[in-house]
Structures are given as C-alpha cells and as structure tokens.
Amino acid sequence: MKDSPVTDNSDLASFGYRQELKRSMGSFSSFAAGFSYISILTGLFQMFHLGYGVAGPAFFWTWPFVLAGQLLVALCFAELASRFPLSGGVYQWAKFTGNSFFGWMTGWIYLACLIVTLAAVAMALQVSLPQISSSFQIIGTLNDPKSVAVNAILLGSILIVISTIINARGIKLLAVVNNIGVFAELVGIILLIVLLFLSRVRSPVEAVVNIQAGGSGFNSFPDLTVLMAATALTASYVLYGFDTAGTLAEETHDPRKKAPRAILQALLAAGFSGLLVLLFALMAVPDLGMPDLGNISGGLPMLVKSVLGETAGKLFLCIVIFAILVCTFAVHSGAVRLMFAMGRDGRLPFSKSLSEVSRKTQVPVLATLLCGLAAIIILVVNIQFPKVFELVTSIGMLWANLAYWIVVAVQLKNRFTSARKGVDIDAKFSLGKWGFPVNILALIWSSFMIINVSWPRTATYGLGWYNQYAAWLYTAVLICLGVFVHYYKLHKNKRESIS
Template sequence: MRDSISTGAAGILAPAAEASSDAEDLARLGYRQELRRDLGSLSAFAAGFSYVSILTTVFQLFVIGYAFGGTRFFWTWPVVFLGQLAVALNLAEVGSHYPVAGSVYQWGRRVSAGAPGWLSGWLKLVGDVVSVAAAAIALQAILPSVWGGFQLLGGDPSLTSRDGAANAVLLGAGLVVLTTAINMAGVRAMAWVNDVGVMAELGGVVLLVGALFLHAVRGPEVVLSPVYGPPSSLGTGAAGLLAAALMPAYVLYGFDSAGSLAEETQNPRRIIPRAILKAVVASGVGGALLILAALMAAPSLTDGRLATDGLAYVVVSALGPTLGKVFLVDVALAVCVCTLAIQTGASRLAFSMARDGALPCAPALSRVSSRTKTPVAPAIAVGALACGMLVVNYGEAQLFVLITETAVLLVNLSYLLVTAGMLVRRLRGWPGRAGGAAAAGVFSLGRAGLALNVAAVAWGVALIANIAWPRRDGESAWMEYFPVIGVASTIAVGLAMYAAMQKRGREQVALPERRTSAAQIDVAT
C-alpha cells in the first residue's frame, strides 16, 4: 500500500478542512489521496442505484419470472429483496469501517486473511466485467422497438435471432465505447451523467408505474390468484417459483458499487452506508410497484406474450405506441447509465487491486491520470474485455445468457465471502475500533449485528444454491451445468493467479518500499 499523504488540492464540493480530514482518514487505512474527492451523497446513491437499474433489469428479465412463476412470481421479489437487504446492511457496516476504493475487495481482504479476501475481489471483478456486457446488450431489447432504424443489421430484432444477436453486439459495443470515454474524462463527467440519468430513471419509474396503474384492466388481487402463461417444464409448484426467483436475484445486486467510489466521496464513512441502503430500498420498492403495475395493466395474462415480449409489450399495448415509446426512450437512457455505473465500479475495483499489486499489469492499472485524477487504464481494460464478451452473443445468444448467469453467481459469491468473513470476525469481537480508525461517524448495526450477519450468510448460501441448481429445460447437459462450471473455472484461475503472485511477492520481499503486496495482504484488527 502507499503510505504518504497527498497534499494536492481538495475537492471543490467540500471545505478544505473536511477534504483534509478525509485524506488523513484514508492515510490511516494505508493509502494516500490520489483520486479527486468530488462526489456527494446524490452521486454515491446514483452509483449503487444505477448498477441495479430496475428499468434496465426488470424490463430485460421480466420474461424469466413470468415464464416460470406466472403471476405468483411477484412474491419472489419481496423475499429476495429482504434477503439482499440483510446483505446490504452488513456491507454498509463494513464499508463504513473501510471507506476505500474497491469495495468488496477491500472489505473482503480486511475481514479474511489470504486467499479468501483476495478471491472476493477477483470474483466481483470478473462478474462486473461480464455485467457491463450484459447491461449494454439490453439496448437491443429497447431501441428497435422505439425506431426500426436502430436495427442496423438484418430485419429481425429478436435477441435470439442471428440478425438480432449481431445488432445487439453492434449497439452494445458502441455503448461501451461511449461509457469508456466518459470514464476517461474523469469522475466529474461520470458523476454528472450518472446523476442526470438516475433522476430521469427515478422520474420514469414513478411516471410509468402511475401510468400503468391508471390503465389497469384488473386489480392488485392478480398476484393472489395464480395465472400462468405457456406451461413451464418445471410445472406450477415450488420448483417453478424457485426458478422464478432467479429474476429478482439477477436484478437486486451491485448495490455495493457506491463503496467503490469511497475515495472520491466526501465524508465516505457517513455517506457510503446510506448510499448502499438507499439504493437497495429504492430499487426494492420501485421494482415491486413496477411488476405489480405491469401485471394489472397487461392486456392478457394467458396469451404467452408476457413470457416472450415482457414489459415492453405491456407498456406499448397499455399506453399506446407514442407514449409507450417515450417511456422506452427513458428505459434506453437507464440502460446507458447502468452500463456506465457498472464499468465505473469495475474500473475502481481493478485500480484498487492493482494498487496492492494484486493483479497482473499492476503498474499500468494502478496509474492515476495527473489531469483528471482518474485511473484511465482500468476503464479501458474493462471496456475492452466487455466488448470481447459481447462477441460471444453474436455466435450463440444462449451461451451469453449462461455467462450472464455465471456473473450473477460470482458477484453474490463475493458478497458471501465478505459476510462470512465478517461473521467469523464478529464472533471474535469485531468491529470494536477496527484498524484504530476514528469511531466517529461509523455506521454500526449495534446489537442486531450478529443476527443480521447470520441472516446474510444463510441467505447468501440459499441464493447461490438456487441460482446454481441445474434445471433441465430443453437444454443440453453442458448448458445445464454451465454456471457451476463457469464459477469453478473462475475460482481455479483466480487461485492459480493468487499463488503466482504469492510466489513473486516472496521473491521481492527484500524490497523495503513494498509495504503491502498481494503476497502480504493484511487483515486490519
């Protein structure tokens, strides 16, 4: 880690004394202030909310829930929300104790020694890179419905068709290039775009939910009376509902990304926990209302279109082509901001790991631009890798879906590594005065901490088991087990990489200036 304190100018949005205090606090955690502290509470909230982006993900994944659970899939949303809220509460607490760029990596390595701590960051990084591509590809589900001219290749916009898959790669790659450029421009530009986008998304959710309620053709009791579309191979019992729960599980993650911007946020010990929790609560409430409104306003619950065309069909059918397309434009904006937020979080995570020597090409990835005070190389690397992932969709759209499922597993597994490490430390008396840091302003779960920590770990195990559970639905055996194979392969590659860095670190142990490395990842006590 770097130990000296930067004496550069303070962020323009905070008094000099507060900026100095934040820099001193960061120094106590082992780093000097290199990034620009320009972000306030709105931008921190926007980072977490944009990653979840209910307009992006609910529109993209509504078909999964309805295909497996029918109208009853609504009830999987509050269950998953409460489970993820328990996780978020624990991440908010550890994030307040360790307000350092890199979120899950920094939290994991400080509550778990050695490989488990490093692995939490590695799994999250791989999951984030794939999630950038998955978010960008959602443009194909929106833009051709707004205007046929966005279908630049061929005539069939369906994501499962060859034309649609190819066009999705083109639109997605263009979006990733744009978000990479915004990230390279600096945190001010990123925050401005993100803030505007989040306000537009929040306003769009409120207006869309209100408009769908006004055009409802049935009452809210629709979620109490089981109605199904085309029959699922999993049936209509518990197996179908467990499969339907994959939809909210795919939506409600990524709220930790506010923590990745901790070194660019004013008073992060106070703001970051609130941003994480606000992002989860806003997404949970907004998503539940959106799903309920869609089920009430859908022209038909049994014609099969809810399980194939999803929310875009409901919006255009219920509100008409003109107003419906206005809302779809807002959804497209949400997709763009979502992609930007995920890429930003991933680039800060890569920067944080590289700064500790915990990634290959660490010197380049840990370099901060003297002009923008932003790590440029990680943004370019994440963007390039995401574009590479997009190409997979061109050849096999179903394979891209399976890779996305694997990414969701990786991110939630990284959360589990952190909450499990916290539980072990908590049983030994954590948090106390962690790391000798000033206790003032630190968010604490108090006496409820142990119970909420146990709940978060139990929920994480159950969620991961449900996502990874093989479900044969007309797929080949290798596709059925692909997410499990993907996670196992990512862990194996990560452990091999960690072992290699351990060996290199031992060889360089004589260098006195190398206070902390991947081979010497410490655990704050």
C-alpha cells in the first residue's frame, strides 16, 4: 500500500523535524533529480575533450572503471537513504551514522562542492552555444583561450541567475521543468546512440582497442593502466551527484522506498547510456586523429556535427543546451536543500534566516539566492586563472569525493559497532551480508578518487606550483575554515542556551 503524506510526515517527526517543504515528487521525479544532476549530455559534451586530449580513444576504458567504483558508493548511499529519508542527504547520513562533527564536515565540504559544481556546470554552455552560432562568443574569439574563459564565465553567470529564479519559484515548477528536461535528454541520448551507430565507419575493436591514431592511444592493457588515472577525470566528473535523490527526500512521497531506487537507477541509466554514446561516437568519427577532438573548442560537439552534419548536429546541440539548463537547476536545488538542512540544525551562520521557508513557494528563498550568488563569485574570482575551466571542475569533483569518503568511512565504522552490539540495520533497502565487503571497497575507491582528482598534474592545473597545488591549497583552507566555524557555532550555541 502506498504511504500517505501523513505517514511520511510522521516518519520525519521521528527524527525531530516538522514538515516544512512540500511533498510533491513521485518516483520519476525522484529519479529525474539524480539523473539530471549526472546529466550525460552535459558532462560528456563538457569534458570529452579533456580525456581525449590526454589519451585519445583509449580514455573510453576509464568509463566502465569509474562506473563500477561509483556503483559501490551508490549502493552504500541507497542503504543510508532508506534509513535516513531526510533533506540534506550526505550531511544527515554522516551525522546519524557518525556524530555531529562528521555530519558538519561532510555537509560543509559537500555544500562547497555543490556551489562549485553549480559554477562548473553553468560554464558548460561555452562548449555548445558558440558551436551553434559564433554570436554566442560575445567576448573575443574562439581562438583566444583567455576570451573563451571569460565568455564561459559570462554565459555561466547568466545561467545561474536564471536557475536562481526557477529554484526560488518552488519545487513544483522545478519538478515539472526537471521531468521535461530528463525526458528530452533520455530521448536525445537514445536518438544520438542510434544515429552514431548507423553512421559507424569502424568496428568497436578498431575504435577502442586496436587504435592507430588519436591522442596517446595504447597498444596493450599495461599501457592502458598507465593512462587510466590521468584520463579518469572525464568519467569522474560525470558520474557523481547520484545522491541528489536522497537530498530531496523530504519533498518525495515514500522516500524510504523511492530514494534508494532512484539513486541506483540514475547512476546505472546514466552510466550505461554514456558508455554507448562514447563507444558509438568513437566508431563513427571520420578521423580519430582530428586534433580538435582534444580541444575545448572542438570535442564531442564538433564530433557530433562532423558525423550528423552541420544542421542535424546543431539541432542536437540544442537538446544538449536544454540538458545543461536542467542540470544547473538540479545542482542548485541540491545545494539549497543542504544549506536548508544545516541551517535548520543551527549549524551555519545566520541559520534561522537560511532555514526560513517561504509560505508562498515553500522554498528557503535566502538559501537559494546565496547559493546562486556564491557560484557567480567563484567564477569571477577565478577569471584570471589560466585553467579556470579545469580548476573549477576538478575542485568540484575533489570535494564531492571527499564528502563521499567521510560518509562511507563512518558508515563502515557504524557497521562494525552495530555488528558487535547486535543491532539490526535492515531497512527497505539493505545490502545484507554484502554490506561489509561493498562498504570496504567503496572506501578504497573513494580514497583513490580523492588522490587521483587532486594530483598536481600540469595538464589539469597548469604550470607553476601554485596552480598545480591549487586543489590541495583550496581544500586545506576549506577544512580549516570548516573546523573554525563548527567550534565557533558550538561555543555560541552553548553560550546562548546558558543565558
């Protein structure tokens, strides 16, 4: 029998919270939230050139590798989403399986990640819009890297403003836009897969194994392992954010059942469709040695136009742009819900204002505005960075996986504690006897992801020690600031309770 809203509200009350957000999301909307965050048409079209520029077609093999690793994390998250159906996702999971400090640090890091990711996704317009019409290259030309970066920031800032308006109007409008966008993206992906397959000029073996041209390539699987870490950034950037379905739990009907399923469905649907897009694209491209395939002004958008023709290619890029819009809205909504959840617990400065929900739209309006403003500031502050595109995307990936690492680490610790105490941790979704091995492998995988994404590669972060170690420096500052804010709020709350 389908749980009623009253049952969902009572379930929420058992955690000490009252229903403030509007429960209006069903199964498809929950799935759409996670799928639109991952957004194959956004991530692949935005990041294809980075992987191809390093390893050529060989970077295809990083996709199934990263998908398998992220699936381990998603399985752990699905179990947690079933046990703790609360707005804020990873923040709540770390808090309830660990303690308030782990919850705070996870929420703090992931909130920063979501705001950075919002900035990074918005910049994806630069990859597609100028290829539809050169008039979208408002500043300078596509041949000037600095002009490309500044134009990307301008287009991204405009999109973030639009996202702020849509998110501030309420979850109902956002869900409708999201559902339409995900449906269009699914149709677009299927259409792209079919058209690329029909346009193939080489076999799968010639495309991704016996490679004669393009990038670094490889002649054996030992060579592939050397390239794996450096080229995994494309897949790593695309295949995260599946936890968004759990983040919107308080706006979903029967979230204990629907959120875990949506998390896994979103990752698997995006993972396998992305795998086919990559494979058939490499089978269809006229020349694997085309230098622009590894350039931001070329990449997958150029490949699609070269295979489908100028007119059909541009029409398909319009679907890609719509996917970018919806992805931006989804990331923004996730950041807002996390800020709301932390503010509701009194864990952020100005918590009362940040957690205040509008009676008209049933959305925390101030949190929505601040998330959008912070994302624009991130773009503007880094406008002079020589590799602003790579920096922002890599920082977002690093902080996401750092937050994921904390969650799976405290979850594993909780498993050992529960096992010793004989506590039943079953929920509507449970890994059962597979819980321990999956959790251990997920922790190992998350550790690899953190090291790999933050590694000071010149190809990712540019020349100069400050540029190469920017990810580590920014992360150290974020953690130190997070520790300071945590203990400051803790001391302030104690002082207020005494007075």
